[in-house]
Amino acid sequence: MATKFQRGTATSEICQVIRREILTLEIEPGAPLDETNLSNRFNVSRSPIREVLSRLSAEGLVETVPNRGAIVAPIDLKNFSNFIEALDLQQRYATRLAARFRTAADLIRLRELAAAYSAAVQDRDRFGILQSNYDFHKAIGEIGRNPYVARHYGQLLSEARRLLHIHIRFLEATQSEDKLADQHSDFIDAIEAQDVTAADQVAHEHTFQFHDRFLKALRYEADDEFSIEVAAGQLPRIPRKVAG
Amino acid sequence: MATKFQRGTATSEICQVIRREILTLEIEPGAPLDETNLSNRFNVSRSPIREVLSRLSAEGLVETVPNRGAIVAPIDLKNFSNFIEALDLQQRYATRLAARFRTAADLIRLRELAAAYSAAVQDRDRFGILQSNYDFHKAIGEIGRNPYVARHYGQLLSEARRLLHIHIRFLEATQSEDKLADQHSDFIDAIEAQDVTAADQVAHEHTFQFHDRFLKALRYEADDEFSIEVAAGQLPRIPRKVAG
DNA sequence: AAATAGTATTCTGCATGCAATATGTCGACA
DNA sequence: TGTCGACATATTGCATGCAGAATACTATTT
Numbered sequence: 001m002a003t004k005f006q007r008g009t010a011t012s013e014i015c016q017v018i019r020r021e022i023l024t025l026e027i028e029p030g031a032p033l034d035e036t037n038l039s040n041r042f043n044v045s046r047s048p049i050r051e052v053l054s055r056l057s058a059e060g061l062v063e064t065v066p067n068r069g070a071i072v073a074p075i076d077l078k079n080f081s082n083f084i085e086a087l088d089l090q091q092r093y094a095t096r097l098a099a100r101f102r103t104a105a106d107l108i109r110l111r112e113l114a115a116a117y118s119a120a121v122q123d124r125d126r127f128g129i130l131q132s133n134y135d136f137h138k139a140i141g142e143i144g145r146n147p148y149v150a151r152h153y154g155q156l157l158s159e160a161r162r163l164l165h166i167h168i169r170f171l172e173a174t175q176s177e178d179k180l181a182d183q184h185s186d187f188i189d190a191i192e193a194q195d196v197t198a199a200d201q202v203a204h205e206h207t208f209q210f211h212d213r214f215l216k217a218l219r220y221e222a223d224d225e226f227s228i229e230v231a232a233g234q235l236p237r238i239p240r241k242v243a244g
Numbered sequence: 245m246a247t248k249f250q251r252g253t254a255t256s257e258i259c260q261v262i263r264r265e266i267l268t269l270e271i272e273p274g275a276p277l278d279e280t281n282l283s284n285r286f287n288v289s290r291s292p293i294r295e296v297l298s299r300l301s302a303e304g305l306v307e308t309v310p311n312r313g314a315i316v317a318p319i320d321l322k323n324f325s326n327f328i329e330a331l332d333l334q335q336r337y338a339t340r341l342a343a344r345f346r347t348a349a350d351l352i353r354l355r356e357l358a359a360a361y362s363a364a365v366q367d368r369d370r371f372g373i374l375q376s377n378y379d380f381h382k383a384i385g386e387i388g389r390n391p392y393v394a395r396h397y398g399q400l401l402s403e404a405r406r407l408l409h410i411h412i413r414f415l416e417a418t419q420s421e422d423k424l425a426d427q428h429s430d431f432i433d434a435i436e437a438q439d440v441t442a443a444d445q446v447a448h449e450h451t452f453q454f455h456d457r458f459l460k461a462l463r464y465e466a467d468d469e470f471s472i473e474v475a476a477g478q479l480p481r482i483p484r485k486v487a488g
Numbered sequence: 489a490a491a492t493a494g495t496a497t498t499c500t501g502c503a504t505g506c507a508a509t510a511t512g513t514c515g516a517c518a
Numbered sequence: 519t520g521t522c523g524a525c526a527t528a529t530t531g532c533a534t535g536c537a538g539a540a541t542a543c544t545a546t547t548t
Contacts, residue, residue, distance in 0.1 A: 007508060007531065008310055036499060045533040046500090051298070058302035066252060067500060067539055079391055086392035093333060147323055148330035148403075152396040251538060252501065280529060289503045290530090311509055311530060 004043075011048040014038075015055055022061045022072050023161045024127055033062060033070040060159060075162055080214070087160065088207040090153040091137075092200045097144025099191045099199035106143045107192055113139055114184040121180045126168055129180065130161050136184055143191070163214055170217035179213070248287075255292040258282075259299055266305045266316050267405045268371055269413075277306060277314040304403060319406055324458070331404065332451040334397040335381075336444050341388025343435045343443035350387045351436055357383055358428040365424045370412055373424065374405050380428055387435070407458055414461035423457070 005013060018038070021027045033053060035046045042049070053070045056062035064070040076083070098106075113136040120128030137157050141150035171177050183206070190198035249257060262282070265271045277297060279290045286293070297314045300306035308314040320327070342350075357380040364372030381401050385394035415421050427450070434442035 010532075034499065047532045047534095050295075050500095051531090054295070054298040054302075058298075069499070069540095076391075082390040083392055085390055086396070089333070089337060089393070090396075146326040146329055147320075148327055148400065149333070152330070152334075152399070155396075156392065254502075278529065291502045291504095294530095295501090313510095313529070 010042075010044050011051045011055075014042050014044070014048060015052045017042075018052060019056060019059070019061060020127065022056070023130060023165065025162060025165055027072050029072050029074045029162070031072045033072060035069070060155070075166075077218075080163075083156070083159065084207060084211045087156045087210075088204060090149065090156055091203040091207050094141045094144050094149050094153040095187065095191070095199040095203035096196045097146055097149060098140045099194050099196045101145045102143050102191050102194065106139075107188070110136070110139060110143070110184075110188050110191065114188060117184060118182065121177070124177065126165070126172075129168060130164055133164065133183070134158070134161055136187075140187065140191070160210070164210075166221070167210075167214050167217045170220050174220070254286075254288050255295045255299075258286050258288070258292060259296045261286075262296060263300060263303070263305060264371060266300070267374060267409065269406060269409055271316050273316050273318045273406070275316045277316060279313070304399070319410075321462075324407075327400070327403065328451060328455045331400045331454075332448060334393065334400055335447040335451050338385045338388050338393050338397040339431065339435070339443040339447035340440045341390055341393060342384045343438050343440045345389045346387050346435050346438065350383075351432070354380070354383060354387070354428075354432050354435065358432060361428060362426065365421070368421065370409070370416075373412060374408055377408065377427070378402070378405055380431075384431065384435070404454070408454075410465070411454075411458050411461045414464050418464070 018027070018033075027033070035049045035053070038049045038052075039046045053062055053064060057064050057070070061073050062070050063073045113132065117129065117132040117136055120132045134157055138150075138154050141153040141157075144150060168180070171179055186202045187199070187206070190202050262271070262277075271277070279293045279297070282293045282296075283290045297306055297308060301308050301314070305317050306314050307317045357376065361373065361376040361380055364376045378401055382394075382398050385397040385401075388394060412424070415423055430446045431443070431450070434446050
């Protein structure tokens, strides 16, 4: 990366690169991000790097500790169920609002975004899948025309991107990418019909589908068929140590 | 402000000062915040000031525009009803969670925070009222033990501080500070009793009490008894201009 | 071999400075 | 009086550098 940046663009361009690498887990959760390293890598001073880290910190993708630098935010698996709970609440509420307030132009836009998602799936473009899925759901938040709800929903969607990436990786490893196909038409139907109850239901099911699939992906990554008990005769007798 | 800051503390200390001034409307919404000015004021270089502005921007209290600097975030009155809608949702949900998951230590803490609020009201300490009210409600979010919900609720509480300040100003102007007394015991009762439904109801009522009071404050500030129609004979006849 | 102390190196918080961009002021002209 | 252009001034994005804090490495002691 020896690109020369036009004045005023360094920060945002570098931010996009690093954000992408975090979202695709190229830079792993917990990995240190130090200013000097990144400064050398992008051939800029530390000033824009500090700006980038600050922005990504505000997005929750980076954690900074005073005098200790920054790390990629760990994925907080112990709070996954809390995450799902919050996502369910926001996704249901946002989708309800979208069903209430959508316009014809909104529907056109949603369809375009859904098509972009399908194209990314077709192309097996992992980052494109992450991005277009995010864009689709974020648009639902905006269609509801409550910027506060949209912002909260957007924050959770942003956080979900790395989780979704783990899920996609699982599907790829098990040749199950077909499960990625068409995730969005139920949303569009309910929103188009301005059916608030159906929208709520679709959102709820979508959340828990995501929940179930992610747990399956975790199980796959963690599944270890090592048996704590071994067949008889394979473990030599070792005398038990006596304390003292 | 000619204080010399211990290394590592400048940014956070200056951030607290500016945050306070924004929350108490000493620096008005929309006011420009330029690095050079603040740098001179606090007798530090622009580096920590840039850091401060970045942090306050992440908090929503400051808006930055590339190459144009920063302003204090305007108060978005046209979205007040959306704000109330979102606050209602989060406050209800967070209070429900608090009722479900509270511990005895949580209750002790809540009572301490409620007492701090009452003391601030007694002292007519405007900033203390803002801060202790914020602390009390933020604690409710934490007691619910879902960090995502707590974060969203916290963001809205943070945003409400300036609105609450306008309301307090109104009460002071109309000698109605008594209305600030005891805002929190209903919350504590419902949470103590682990009565999720009561908690939900208390939260809901509290939100719309805030809604009503804020609107009254706005009306007071905007109320203009100028009558568009004047008494007969007071307005001289002015011939109507004819276009052309 | 493990623990501790000393030293070297690296990284961060912040200062200073430069060039580009934005804003303000003034004079000329219609 | 209003508009436009030129010039001056102020501010921002970013580079460079210094000093303190943190980490890594080495030598010494137990």
